[in-house]
Amino acid sequence: MSGLFDNFDLKNVQALYLAVRSLFRDADLAEADLDARVLVAEALEIEPRNLILEYDQVIKPETLAVVSRYVEERLAGKPVGRVLGKREFWGLEFSLSPATLEPRPDTETLVETAIAFCQAHGGLEKEWVFADIGTGTGAVAIALLTELPNAICLAVDISEEALETARQNAANNKVLDRFIPVRGSYLDTLSGSFDFIVSNPPYIRSSVIEGLSHEVKQHDPMLALDGGVDGLTAYKELIGNAKRVLKRNSGLLMEIGFDQADELSTLARELVGLEARCEQDLAGQPRVVVVVFP
Template sequence: MTAPDRTVDEVLRYGARVLADARCATGDARPLLADILEVDRGRLILLGRDEVSEENFKRFEEYLARRCAREPVAKIIGRRVFWGRYFEVSPEVLDPRPETEILIATALEEPAARLLDLGTGSGIIALTLLAEWSQARGVASDVSEAALAVAQTNAEKSGVEDRLDLVASDWWSGICGTFDLIVSNPPYIALGEMEALDPEVRDHDPHIALTDGADGLTAYREIAKGADAHLSSGGRLIVEIGPTQGDAVSKMFAEAGLKDIAIMQDFDERDRIVFGRKG
């Protein structure tokens, strides 16, 4: 591409061609270029005839190369939009998926004054709920200190750090007290399923956040065991699951004494959330 043709419109078209050749989504060119130009991606249409500097074009080519190597856009630019807010993501945390917003929607159906997010990662679940509930307080735990550091940064950027306690904990080991709401998006990929994952997930998300190294149900067994001791009367437990795990996790909830157990589906009508309530 020659300098006279290096307008925003032409650079975007170039990026789309490069991505198409690599069998990546052509629309990924927009957030990548917007990040480099430090503008909202929606403003790119207004900048169509503006020239992209040589330095920024070279950065764009580097971004394209990383995306063509199947690095996710969020990991390239270091942030992800979730429930209308930006959250920092890094190699140390799971790249949030749109399906997790179903957990948020389910949780918001009833208010909660005190919540717990087990295995918080980047903190998106706890932080989104605290941002929606201005009077709520929460605890977010993770076994990874690196993940907790990302969650701390996101808490500060979200303006809810004074209402959130971050705890280093392997599931229930560091958790005290009871909660109106307990949420979790735990590692649910069975070890035998890891190789078949998209490279964006398999090669760029921390494996500790993806798989238990076993049948994909270990975390749910642990969560169900401690639910009764840490839920307030009438309190809710809501977890994200893999699409084949609804019946197994529902059975664990029932064996733990939870009531009103229900399975919610995602945008593709696959089982995605299991809900239970302490009687």
């Protein structure tokens, strides 16, 4: 161990948590308290919300060794999800790999919007057939499959490593029998008719990439971030080609950047002559664009 805790009296779990929190606060980590709670709880193999119940527990040497490793990696700039190799999304657990983004809470807005679309077009019990473009960990597709018990999803990604991660996540969350991973780029590999398409595509302008945080640049795959010169490359592909594979009265639902709503509305009118509506996330930011194909 590196002597991280030499200046702390680690008499119990509470003292360990406070020590980790102090180190993270001194490093100006944005979510120092939460990161400390999550990492200490993981080393104890308990839920973070239950950490307080274990405060009086004496720390085992093996637990301290694990926490020390976690803290060193977090202080070196590795996000908590990457330290643990997993991330929670929609109340489910998803394994990560170098080829996948970490699922973010904001993306749950895409899941919520897709569920609302299904409720308005036949109900959750309908035998939906949908595609998830750029599936990554499979988080969006798998979350939807847990809410749509009779649905089938074709999950597309250009990375075979990402697809293998998604396949394992589907198995772990017990929806693998309805989750079909396919390697491909955007809609190129799709044929047939789909009820709706969801996507959280790369949408960051190429010129902005260099200004992203170290944590993002070093640990998220660039293919899942870089949206081209104008940040719209993926949207042009999706909107321009969606009609070929969508049924009538179907939907294309896409996560967007906070400043892209107007551009996406213009793009939908120019490419397919349709209006796009925008849904906001919990912070009131534009988050999901929906284009309904009549």
